[in-house]
Every structure is written in structure tokens, then in C-alpha cells.
Amino acid sequence: MNDTKILSEYESKKILKKTGILVCREILAQDLYETKKAINELGYPVVIKACMDGLAHKSEQGLVFLNVKSNEETEYVYNLIKNRLPNSKILVQEMINNQREVMVGFLRDNIIGPCVMFGLGGIFTEILRDTTFRLAPIDKFEAMKMVEDIRAKKILTNVRGLPQVDKDSLADLIVKLSQLGAQNTNIIEIDINPICFNKQGMPVAVDSTIIIRD
């Protein structure tokens, strides 16, 4: 993996946006002044994350702070990140309801070639391994089958008062990601995890990492 490069979350999402994937509102800040300015624009509560190339598994390293609600909290979190990673930038994001998290991924397998993956997201990705794969690229019909293929598919319905997930848009997202990965041979891996759902049930990419050949 010497010749690979892990793109920052911000860079990864810029690529997703260009592909037409809905990404959460976010602003990249250099310093505390810009961080506060970004919060003014987005409004509390926000999510504050460390953001730099080469940085993966931010949550596990304690570099993601959800539901930040005040200037006091902001300053505290800002200093924590800067103390740990002085070169890191600060990514400020709107807080999206994260009661339901799914994930979509792309990988270039040594034997099989480009593959796309859909599954349960967040911490459950690793615990439950409720995922399904296809050889990429795929069409909408296949993506719809993937959406129906996970054991926890009921989570996508209007359970416990949550809005019904827009499966059509979710399938569109899977198709777009499968095409993005399959068409760009320098992309080795894409991870969009978690994907949450807005009030209309539309899937929104909340975190993402793209690994490319350098």
C-alpha cells in the first residue's frame, strides 16, 4: 500500500458531490476564527472533525465530535484536535439525524476487480457484517436488489416513527458510486460510512474516505 494516498474527508466528498451524490453541508476551516465563522453559517448544533490527507478511522482515534452546541464546547474541541494534530484542518458539518446509518463502499479486489458494497453503517458495519456485494458497475435494478438484500432491510422502512427511506435515491447513490469507482482506475477504495437520512428520507453522505493510487 506504499503507492496509495488516503484523501481527506473534505477532498473525498468533493469528488462525491461532483458525481451527484448528496453530501451533508460542511465548511473547511483553518483556524478558530474560521471555525466560528463556519458555525455562524451552519448554526448549532454542529459536528466538528479533524480533516487532513492520510487520516482514516477518525472516530476510533477520538477525532470526531458530534452535537457540539456552544462556543465554549467549540473552543475546547478545537484545542483538542490542534494539540493532537497541529497540521490538521477543521471540518464543520451540519448535524444530521443519525438514528439510522447505512454504508456504501467501492473496492478494487485483486482477483474479482471493481466491486460495490452496501450494508448497515456506523459501528454496526463491523459488528453485524450485514453487507452485500456486486461486481461494479451495476445498473439501478441491481442496486434495488442490493437495498433489499441486507438482513436489516426493515430499518429502511418507517419503523418506530422514522420516515420511510427513499430507496430509489439510495439505489441511485449505489449506482453512481459503482460507476465512479469502475470508471476511474486510479481509485482503489471508496468508503461512504455513515450515510444518514434527511427528513425527506433522502440519503446524505456524512463521512467518506477515498483511497487512490498516488
Added chain:
Amino acid sequence: MEHPLHTILNPKSIAFVGASSNLAKPGALHLLSLIGTFKGKIYPIHPTGKQVLGLHTYKSILHLPGPVDLLVIMVPNTMVPALLKQAGEKGIKHAIIITAGYSEMGKKGKGLEKEINEIANKYNIRFLGPNCIGAVNPENGLNTTFFVIKNRPGHLGIISQSGSFITQTLHYFSNIGLGISKAISVGNQANIDLVDCLEYLGKDPATKTIALYIEGIKRVREFLKVAKRITPKKPIIAVYAGGTEAGARASISHTASLSAKDELYDGLFKQTGIIRAESIIELFDIGLVLSTQPTLNNNRICIITNSGGPGACLADQCERQGLRVPKLSLETQKCIGEITPSISALKNPIDITMSFDYDLLLYKLPKIVLERENIGGIIIYGLFGPMHMREKIESIKNKIDNLPTELLALMDKYCMQACDKLIEFKNNINKPIIFSSLTGPEDPAIKYLQDNNIPVILGMKRAVTCMKALWDYQKIKSYKTQ
């Protein structure tokens, strides 16, 4: 242009290199299988030119009277390149290389495999193997394997990365009443690979269902395309053994196959509409049912039995596997009540409780149910044919005088008559009927059903899994036509 596998599976003449009269040698044992059933001409090659197993032999390939359709090679690996060259010069275009010791055996083997590939390309020879067991076609008696074809030709085509599953299984196939159309062992896939075979069986009219044993597919993207084209027309069932770390290790040393993670193959199967079997036994269970039964048009199953436990297990398994066991209408229950013993259960399962009324179990009840109810398919448990009564009488021989054994003949007759009625009824209804049993073809009634395309599956869960596979395939077909 004709598919090279067409000639390999339908040769008129075969030359066999490695022929021997010494029955301790594999060459002799494989040749014996061929002599036993092959309908074409066999030309054994032997350097001394003497007779082998009663056949006239030829000193070398170059000594053959003319080019043969197929060359079978079974000699040590280093001798193969020279033989293949001779074959090319003689104008032979098709070969099966049984010999092992190629890319599955490290660097030196890889070099040898490259060499035979180059020779084949130069002379336009297409070959199966190396490191394979060849092919079986019961229609013309082609059999390059060690074991003997025992069953009649049928409609399951098998492509296997292991020779074992098309040779050691031949006896098993006859036991479960499975008729095969073609069976191909692909070995290292140096020239003809699994995708070529799939393409061929996809178009082979005798093959109605295809079973695959996979350790690692070489051309995955082509496989995707070809399999997708076939599954709307013919079911494909597959076992994949390379998905775990140990499985992958075994696959590399067995057939030099590079395996991929299980979940990726699982995705590939879903994408192509291939039904995945959990084991080899399940592969052939499902293969038997899918190659003999009509489609299951809905998932409402009726269970007919004379034993409570097996009936309950069947019903339970149906629901666990996503099939339905709907209650029959009151009118139908009344109808059934009029002809069954008073203690019978009528709702579904229909349980006539240890009744030996064959006509009722095998004919009258299936007929009433299918005529009156919207039922997709039937599973029957409880065929106790002539074997059981004979065993009983055998066991009390010399203990009771003057036992009226003519009753035995009568029971046999009733049982076989009921089987005949079921077979005739079945041929006119176009709905699947599967038997679940704890007895095999040692019971003549079961053998009789098997020979007439009514599958008898051992156990309850396995029988239901077969019905479920019919339902899976129905869904796959409806996907593809959307």
C-alpha cells in the same frame, strides 16, 4: 464455428495415450471405463504396439490411420509436450490432458503448462485440463474417468474444478436417480476454462440445469456476462469452496485457482441469478429437482404424509425457508375427510396416520388437492414400498408356519399400481412433486419413482430445500423478464 467442447463431448473416435493392460495402472482403469460404454472407436497408443485390453494398439500418435476426434493423454507430465506436437502434426484438434503436475505444482509446473499452451495454440488444438479427469457423456458412453456410468442420461450438466465430483459421484447419481447430460472436469483450465464450458452447456439442448463446483474463476467478468445470459433460460446452481482462508489455500494447491472472498462470490452469484448450494450433496439434490421438475408457480406447498413427525418437520422447514403451508379450504377438507381414515389431519399437512393405502397417499390426495386448491407444489412423505414387507416376512421366516405370503405379492402390486397412477397424473399436471424419504432405491417403489422423474430426497430439510430452490429460480426468472 462449432464449439470445441461439442467435439470433445461427442467424439466418433478417441486415441488414448497411456493405455495399459496392467490393471494396477490408472491408464488401464480409465481405458476400461471407456471400453465399457463408449459407442465410437477407440485407438489405444502403446510403444510396443501389442494388444492392450483386447484392443489393437498403435505405436504412436503418428502411427494412427488418420486424425481422431479426441486425444486422451494420461502419461507423466514431461512427456506431454512432445505428444501434443505429434497430435498437431497428425491434425488432431481436441484433447483431454488428465496428467497432473503443472501450474498447481509451482514454477517448473507453470513452465510446462505454458509450453503445452503454446504448442496447442500453434496447432489450433483445444484441450481440457491438465490436471483434470476429463468428461462424461452418458448419451454416447464417453467416460474418461475411473468410475463407471451407472445411470441413464438425464438433464443436469456439471462443470467441476474437481474431478472427484464427476467420477466418484457416478454411483451416487444412480442411487439418487440423478441423470446427467454432460459432466466436465476443467482442472487447471489452461486452455478451455469454466466460462467456455458454461457457454457450451448454456446452449446444449440436453442440458436443462447446470451445476458448478468452483474454486476460483479465471475470467470473472466474462463469467458474469455468460451466466447472466443463461439464468433466465436455465437454472445454474453453484458450490464455491474458495471463500475461506483454508478453502483458498486448498484451492491453490489443488487447481492453482486464485480464490476471492466469500462475500464477493456471494454477490457474483446474486448478480447473475445463480442459486448457491451450501454443500456438494445439496448441489446434487437441487440439481436433481431443478433438472426434472416444472416451475413452482407459487410458494403455497401442500404436505401429504402418513407420519406425524416427518409431516411436522416438513411443515416447519417450509415456513423457515420462506415457503407457505396454507390451510386448505373447508370444502376441500370435507372432501378429503370423506375418503381418509377418521383420525386423519386434514388442514395441511394432510396426515392419514400410518395408513398403507398407497392409492390414497400417492394418487387420490395429490389429485384432490391440486384440482381444488391454489397450490404450487406437493411434498409427500410415507412411501413404504415392497422392500419393507419383504424384509418383515424374511425376518420371521421359519418362525411361523403357513404364513400367507401371497399377500406380499398383492401389496407389491397395489403399491406399484399407485406409483403408476401418480406418474401418469404427474405427467399431466405440470407442477412439482417431491418425495421426502428415509429410504433409498433399495426399495423398488422408490427406484421406480426416481426412474420416472419424481425425485425422492433423503430427509425432510433437504426435500424442502429443493422446493425452495424451485421457488428461488422462479423469482430469478421473473426478475430477468422485468
